């Protein structure tokens with residue numbers, strides 16, 4: 001079998017990279033090993049334009065918000081599914097200090113933040129004392145629909161191999177990749193946390209972290225918003241079903257669900273939520289984060305037949321489509337990759 005590109009991994013990164021390369025008329029074979037819990041499979045799908053205690057704008061967000069709206073709409077049109085909607089975050093301030101911090105950010109820059117005036121309406125669902133701040137707009141993407149639908153699309157186009165990719169069986173030449181009976185001009189690595197074991201890229205400064213998520217049945221809670229107070233409650237893929245998360249653990253012995261997180265969620269829901277709820281599932285996965293919080297995009301500085309799209313950290317839903325598009329434009333038309341994301345910034349490390 002001969003293809004233009006082997007793409008290793010079908011998380012959000014491999015999904016969008018295979019989509020854009022196919023749109024450009026390139027042939028791809030995506031190799032992905034089925035796993036129940038990967039970062040993309042358990043992510044809540046939120047694209048939030050602000051971050052941190054100071055509620056500052058996230059990197060590149062002015063480009064990412066419109067780009068992602070188009071990207072998920074277009075791939076959704078191809079697959080005949082709806083994948084993105086507006087779903088603003090409502091931040092139920094836990095302390096007067098948090099309420100003040102939100103108000104002072106509005107005084108500095110009101111473009112994405114406002115104070116909700118309908119406290120009485122939300123009091124039927126939540127207990128809170130210090131008001132509600134709204135982040136507007138936020139997008140919510142449906143990865144639970146995108147990932148399996150794209151997998152089926154690839155299968156129907158003979159572009160998917162469900163298998164564990166074994167680097168020992170891969171030969172890399174200057175402009176040629178041979179893997180078993182598959183020949184390609186390049187291999188593009190979108191393995192998420194698997195990238196930290198990739199023989200060509202393992203020296204990149206990966207800093208994996210673990211995140212837990214819980215699924216809850218909460219009848220009658222409106223699916224119109226994402227609710228935050230210590231934890232986030234995010235509408236999931238069925239009526240009355242919500243995703244609750246998350247943790248950012250840097251020290252962990254395994255990737256099993258953490259009992260302490262479940263206790264924390266129960267305590268917070270008992271205090272905050274006025275509706276009855278049932279926890280129905282609990283899972284965890286590692287995020288492919290890195291110390292710089294900037295993705296790894298482009299070709300290996302020494303082995304130009306090997307490329308990468310990884311390091312999405314906590315922001316894969318927005319960064320993966322954007323940089324998959326940029327990597328495609330680089331491969332097909334030679335257009336530049338954003339220098340802060342280009343993996344060539346690690347030329348010294350990767351040349352060892």
Ligand SMILES: Cc1cc2nc3c(=O)[nH]c(=O)nc-3n(C[C@H](O)[C@H](O)[C@H](O)COP(=O)(O)OP(=O)(O)OC[C@H]3O[C@@H](n4cnc5c(N)ncnc54)[C@H](O)[C@@H]3O)c2cc1C
Nearest residue numbers: 009011012013033040043045046165192194211315316317
């Ligand atoms: C709890 C949690 C919540 C999150 N919520 C959000 C959110 O709301 N918004 C947001 O933007 N981001 C969120 N993230 C982060 C987001 O999930 C990641 O940034 C993103 O999913 C990374 O996607 P990826 O495709 O690069 O990697 P992955 O999702 O890890 O995909 C890699 C794929 O490669 C395959 N693979 C790896 N090695 C091999 C091999 N050798 N052979 C075959 N296949 C292989 C894996 O099976 C997998 O399918 C969250 C993460 C977690 C853990």
